[in-house]
Amino acid sequence: MFASSWLFVPGDRPDRFGKACSSGAGAVILDLEDAVAPASKAEARAAVRKFLDLPRDASRPAIAVRMNPVSTLAGLHDLAMLVELGDRLDYLIVPKAEEAAELALIGKMLAPTIDHPSIIALIESGRGVAMASQLAVASPQMAALMFGAADYAADLGKSVARYRPDFARTTIVNAAAAGGIAALDSPWFDTKDASGLAEECAASMALGFHAKAAIHPSQIDEINRAFSVSDADRDLARRYIAASVEGVALVDGKMVDVAMLNWARRIA
Secondary structure (H helix, E strand, C coil): CCCCEEEEEECCCHHHHHHHHCCCCCEEEEECCCCCCHHHHHHHHHHHHHHHHCCCCCCCCEEEEECCCCCCHHHHHHHHHHHHHHHHCCEEEECCCCCHHHHHHHHHHHCCCCCCCCEEEEECCHHHHHCHHHHHCCCCCEEEEEECHHHHHHHCCCCCCCCCCHHHHHHHHHHHHHHCCEEEECCCCCCCCHHHHHHHHHHHHHHCCCEEEECCHHHHHHHHHHHCCCHHHHHHHHHHHHHCCCCCEEECCEEECHHHHHHHHHHC
C-alpha cells in the first residue's frame, strides 16, 4: 500500500529524523537536495547513511531519500551511497526528472539490491511534464511520479502561490495511471493555512493523486484524513464485491458494473 503522507526532513538535521518518524507520516523523505546548503551536502549524506544503518524498528514508516541531480557531483556521491545501502532504503526520489534513460540507469543500479519498485521521479519542469508518460515506464523499479510545484512554477516564470498547474497535475496523474504506478502531489507550502491545506488535499484527491507530501508535521493529520479510504467507502466496496459474485448486480438500486467492481477490489 502506497503511503498517503510523505514528510520532508532536511538531511543535515538528524535531530529531526526520529521526530519525523513518529509524526504519523506514512513515509519520511530525508532530503539531500534543496533543503541542504552546498557546503553541508557531505555532512547530510553521512547523517542519512548513519540513520539508515541503524537496526530497523518495525514501527518505523517507509524511508525515502531525495538525492541531488545525477548531473551533479553531489548527486553521484548520493547515488553511490544509496546503492550501497540496498534494501535499507525504501524509496529513492530522483529530482529534476526529465530523461527516461537516466531513470533506467538508476533502476539498473538499484535492481541487484532492492527487489521492489523504489524510484520516485520528481517532475518539476515543463520538459519533465512533457516527458511524464515516458518517465513512468522508464524502469521496472518505478514506484511513483511526484509533482514538484515550486520548481515547476519557477520554470514557467510564475509564483507558486498565484498559479494553477492543473495541466501539469492531470498530466502526471494520467501518466502514472498509464504506467501502473502511484502519483504523489507536491506539498502545501503555507504551514499556517490549515483551511488552504484541506482545500488543496480535496482538489488533489479529486484529480487522482494517491498521496501528498508535507513540509511540516502539523500537516500530516489532514493529509492522512484526506487520502485515507473512509469506512463508508470500504463498506460499500465490500457490498459491491459480495453482490457481484455471480456477475452484474444491483446495490442500493444502482447497477454494479466491471469498473465499479474494480474500484471496490482496490480498496476493500
